[in-house]
Amino acid sequence: ETGVTQTPRHLVMGMTNKKSLKCEQHLGHNAMYWYKQSAKKPLELMFVYSLEERVENNSVPSRFSPECPNSSHLFLHLHTLQPEDSALYLCASSQDLGPYEQYFGPGTRLTVT
């Protein structure tokens, strides 16, 4: 699969577990994003990275911890989540920050039990 890939595609975790979501982009883009998509809500931007530096942290609880080791990879580390954190987590990338098309990954469907 080319473009933006995400693993795992589905994840079920208990509230005491620690897990990580992985995103990889093969487009040579400089900006990467984490979004949360819940039913009947707009896409919520969580984090933005530009050239591996975090430029946006949208008041996200500390139980979500992003990591961007290089411009092609983005992780979202999860620990002590709550049931209301169950959602589709989408990764996206764009050429740079600004008015550029964002290319989304297929998402990770997360269920917190």
Add this chain to the structure above:
Amino acid sequence: GENVEQHPSTLSVQEGDSAVIKCTYSDSASNYFPWYKQELGKRPQLIIDIRSNVGEKKDQRIAVTLNKTAKHFSLHITETQPEDSAVYFCAAMRSSSGDKLTFGTGTRLAVRP
């Protein structure tokens, strides 16, 4: 911050008819307005965008109009086909600062064959 409202939340049209989705935004400095389409179980994909220096843009059966004075923009789909059935999201960005997309809540379009 920016606030984007989108209407209607659901829309059902007969195949061949036109569909119109409307969005309003609050930040008069926003200058980039993309539209994303998300088919069931798939990732959002950009279908068209418009910048504030133009009032209308067309791409085959899809067009977007922008009224900066009223702070609203609309997506028009003509000669709808069953494959147009999806959730459509509008978004707004002030590209000069923040570089963050604010999304609307989405419109679920159903095209009846």
